[in-house]
Amino acid sequence: xxxxxxxxxxxxxxxxxxxxxxxxxxxxxxxxxxxxxxxxxxxxxxxxxxxxxxxxxxxxxxxxxxxxxxxxxxxxxxxxxxxxxxxxxxxxxxxxxxxxxxxxxxxxxxxxxxxxxxxxxxxxxxxxxxxxxxxxxxxxxxxxxxxxxxxxxxxxxxxxxxxxxxxxx
Amino acid sequence: xxxxxxxxxxxxxxxxxxxxxxxxxxxxxxxxxxxxxxxxxxxxxxxxxxxxxxxxxxxxxxxxxxxxxxxxxxxxxxxxxxxxxxxxxxxxxxxxxxxxxxxxxxxxxxxxxxxxxxxxxxxxxxxxxxxxxxxxxxxxxxxxxxxxxxxxxxxxxxxxxxxxxxxxxxxxxxxxxxxxxxxxxxxxxxxxxxxxxxxxxxxxxxxxxxxxxxxxxxxxxxxxxxxxxxxxxxxxxxxxxxxxxxxxxxxxxxxxxxxxxxxxxxxxxxxxxxxxxxxxxxxxxxxxxxxxxxxxxxxxxxxxxxxxxxxxxxxxxxxxxxxxxxxxxxxxxxxxxxxxxxxxxxxxxxxxxxxxxxxxxxxxxxxxxxxxxxxxxxxxxxxxxxxxxxxxxxxxxxxxxxxxxxxxxxxxxxxxxxxxxxxxxxxxxxxxxxxxxxxxxxxxxxxxxxxxxxxxxxxxxxxxxxxxxxxxxxxxxxxxxxxxxxxxxxxxxxxxxxxxxxxxxxxxxxxxxxxxxxxxxxxxxxxxxxxxxxxxxxxxxxxxxxxxxxxxxxxxxxxxxxxxxxxxxxxxxxxxxxxxxxxxxxxxxxxxxxxxxxxxxxxxxxxxxxxxxxxxxxxxxxxxxxxxxxxxxxxxxxxxxxxxxxxxxxxxxxxxxxxxxxxxxxxxxxxxxxxxxxxxxxxxxxxxxxxxxxxxxxxxxxxxxxxxxxxxxxxxxxxxxxxxxxxxxxxxxxxxxxxxxxxxxxxxxxxxxxxxxxxxxxxxxxxxxxxxxxxxxxxxxx
Numbered sequence: 001x002x003x004x005x006x007x008x009x010x011x012x013x014x015x016x017x018x019x020x021x022x023x024x025x026x027x028x029x030x031x032x033x034x035x036x037x038x039x040x041x042x043x044x045x046x047x048x049x050x051x052x053x054x055x056x057x058x059x060x061x062x063x064x065x066x067x068x069x070x071x072x073x074x075x076x077x078x079x080x081x082x083x084x085x086x087x088x089x090x091x092x093x094x095x096x097x098x099x100x101x102x103x104x105x106x107x108x109x110x111x112x113x114x115x116x117x118x119x120x121x122x123x124x125x126x127x128x129x130x131x132x133x134x135x136x137x138x139x140x141x142x143x144x145x146x147x148x149x150x151x152x153x154x155x156x157x158x159x160x161x162x163x164x165x166x167x168x169x
Numbered sequence: 170x171x172x173x174x175x176x177x178x179x180x181x182x183x184x185x186x187x188x189x190x191x192x193x194x195x196x197x198x199x200x201x202x203x204x205x206x207x208x209x210x211x212x213x214x215x216x217x218x219x220x221x222x223x224x225x226x227x228x229x230x231x232x233x234x235x236x237x238x239x240x241x242x243x244x245x246x247x248x249x250x251x252x253x254x255x256x257x258x259x260x261x262x263x264x265x266x267x268x269x270x271x272x273x274x275x276x277x278x279x280x281x282x283x284x285x286x287x288x289x290x291x292x293x294x295x296x297x298x299x300x301x302x303x304x305x306x307x308x309x310x311x312x313x314x315x316x317x318x319x320x321x322x323x324x325x326x327x328x329x330x331x332x333x334x335x336x337x338x339x340x341x342x343x344x345x346x347x348x349x350x351x352x353x354x355x356x357x358x359x360x361x362x363x364x365x366x367x368x369x370x371x372x373x374x375x376x377x378x379x380x381x382x383x384x385x386x387x388x389x390x391x392x393x394x395x396x397x398x399x400x401x402x403x404x405x406x407x408x409x410x411x412x413x414x415x416x417x418x419x420x421x422x423x424x425x426x427x428x429x430x431x432x433x434x435x436x437x438x439x440x441x442x443x444x445x446x447x448x449x450x451x452x453x454x455x456x457x458x459x460x461x462x463x464x465x466x467x468x469x470x471x472x473x474x475x476x477x478x479x480x481x482x483x484x485x486x487x488x489x490x491x492x493x494x495x496x497x498x499x500x501x502x503x504x505x506x507x508x509x510x511x512x513x514x515x516x517x518x519x520x521x522x523x524x525x526x527x528x529x530x531x532x533x534x535x536x537x538x539x540x541x542x543x544x545x546x547x548x549x550x551x552x553x554x555x556x557x558x559x560x561x562x563x564x565x566x567x568x569x570x571x572x573x574x575x576x577x578x579x580x581x582x583x584x585x586x587x588x589x590x591x592x593x594x595x596x597x598x599x600x601x602x603x604x605x606x607x608x609x610x611x612x613x614x615x616x617x618x619x620x621x622x623x624x625x626x627x628x629x630x631x632x633x634x635x636x637x638x639x640x641x642x643x644x645x646x647x648x649x650x651x652x653x654x655x656x657x658x659x660x661x662x663x664x665x666x667x668x669x670x671x672x673x674x675x676x677x678x679x680x681x682x683x684x685x686x687x688x689x690x691x692x693x694x695x696x697x698x699x700x701x702x703x704x705x706x707x708x709x710x711x712x713x714x715x716x717x718x719x720x721x722x723x724x725x726x727x728x729x730x731x732x733x734x735x736x737x738x739x740x741x742x743x744x745x746x747x748x749x750x751x752x753x754x755x756x757x758x759x760x761x762x763x764x765x766x767x768x769x770x771x772x773x774x775x776x777x778x779x780x781x782x783x784x785x786x787x788x789x790x791x792x793x794x795x796x797x798x799x800x801x802x803x804x805x806x807x808x809x810x811x812x813x814x815x816x817x818x819x820x821x822x823x824x825x826x827x828x829x830x831x832x833x834x835x836x837x838x839x840x841x842x843x844x845x846x847x848x849x850x851x852x853x854x855x856x857x858x859x860x861x862x863x864x865x866x867x868x869x870x871x872x873x874x875x876x877x878x879x880x881x882x883x884x885x886x887x888x889x890x891x892x893x894x895x896x897x898x899x900x901x902x903x904x905x906x907x908x909x910x911x912x913x914x915x916x917x918x919x920x921x922x923x924x925x926x927x928x929x930x931x932x933x934x935x936x937x938x939x940x941x942x943x944x945x946x947x948x949x950x951x
Contacts, residue, residue: 063337066338069339
């Protein structure tokens, strides 16, 4: 561990990972948080991320692959700059969440887990995001928008398109 | 742990606390069905088949994860449980293709059995079954995803058992799928354990798939012909036009020293027997210098006459004999007896891959100092010096890994290479390739000969603190080095040793005296003791030529005839082919090997799967070899030696003690009622008749071996039942002062090679080729 390692991550994240693997009784417990942090920084879980995470924990790449493929929030392809996550679980569903989803599909011209050709937006149908009181709700990257209507949705997308959206990647 | 008492289905049972309920039930004869539970592997509780009702517990519990407790009341087979299991099977069958009529596992499928038992013949599901095409993951592993019930057995046996970790489960829920580590292929040791352990037909074998059904084969338990571990393998055989062919190798009944383990060679590399290049007719070199096939009578007669001529004109000294590492003990014994009594020569040797003579001499007949392969599964501590068991002794590596995993055994590794078993080691040191002997000195406390450091000194301290230790060493140790290693070991309490040699019966060849200076049981030829009277004729008492000397003698023109049985010294021992140009060469082999092409007479011989007898693995475990396959045209080495002797004018009875007045096999090894032999003998004696025995009966020779070689006088009943018996090393008497030439040449075989034999296994070659091409493309992509 003392030797200088080459890493694909930023020095801050690399330092965070160095600490993370020591926090649990077994090293592989750090796997899921590491994948989440890596996804935030890199944008998706690339093969290089898999390789380095496996190496840092001391497990095999196919072990990482097994965990990675289990969780739907971990992605193996780049998302758009703004990842629109539309909730369609019960509360949102009864408040017309599917209408919001269909509206986004039409407006952006892409389907579930697809990215617009300019790479600006990606769309995802997700499970409950914990905003049931204000259904229907969506999440763009880490920001919430709720009590939506198709008109409100248009406004939000226009804002993001024009560069007025929140930038909390 | 203390025993607890509990009740299962109204029966009072007792088991040590901590025992799993499923095991406790099994021990009491109560079957609790399970797919995912597998003894020795980690617990999964994935299949939900083993659910049982525990009194005072609200829900059904899995018997595979519940430990027994005092006063526990369990029901294993109530209507409620039957219903639960039926529902589980219905779910498992949700996407199952129900293609049992074409599935390899049909007839020995656990899912099929359970479906029959619990009767989930109908399904409430109306959804279309998810189908995926079958995939080929390697030359030996195929995957049919729809048949998979996700029990994780393959994942665990590959990871925990083999320490390969080539399989994983990807995705979740109904999309879960077993996935190989290479994306669409496997990067692994190709052992096939995943196929064997699969309770259904999801993983199938490249050699066996779609060839036959389990009930159409005969199953014969015999000993693997490849490495020195001597795994027991159960061969599935069926009749074909030219004999009986082997179509499957496994050990699902867990009998034998290897349990259910087999490596790629034991499981797949039996295909050499069906190789197109197999010789099935005797060949004799004609006046035009070409080999032509002749009939057996002519070939044997021709060879015998030439041997007789040489014996008559130049004496036994001008004849050499080279024995095999893969023939049975009886054949090895017979060969040396033939050489010494019929040919009148001590010029007999074999390709030595370990110095068993020096090892035996070093033990000096001490009792219980030699480790069986079984011991490695339970020893508290193991010291591995040299060798790479993962590659060269897969069953040993399996035993060690299992022991470390299940019993937390402490493994100490000293090696010049980064061998894979270091992963299991408590401590490991890297030593120079030529530094093994001085490292042993260092372990004994001599600091002067080995440049130690903190690591090596900690290693030494822990090893010397062990109160019970197995020391296992490779062919890095020979002669005097073995003596000093044994001396060091004996300075510690409760040490047992194991000496690693390379082929199926290398140990047997040495034990049976296929050596120029030692008779069977390591009795020196210069003082033949009881062998002198037993063998009748005047035994040559001067040590003969060893392998190298034989070829030297041939170059000088001092060796007029050479009889090579199942060996390929030209390719495997680096002997000079041109040395034999003026030597009459008889070769007994399956193939036209590099040595056989030089021969004047070639006898096509049977392999270890096509004959009966016994074989000794490198640890000194004696096992029964049973005839499984058959090939028209070939003869066993045993028969050929006897017939050759007969044609040379020796009565077969002088060689094989068949006939009146001996203990012998009357078929009890083949399943006749016990006691039959005695009754038969009494009847024959009363009628003044001789028991009708064949001069080709290996058990007649085994009688003689047991009589003349005390270490082999092990209880026969267990042996004939197909179990291993460890040799009685305390009964070996060997002169320890003799210095011998070091002729050990390791075979350098890995997982996918097996001496000359490996060259004729299409499956091994295919696997090697697939690994090479895959590596090539990977390199190119980088």
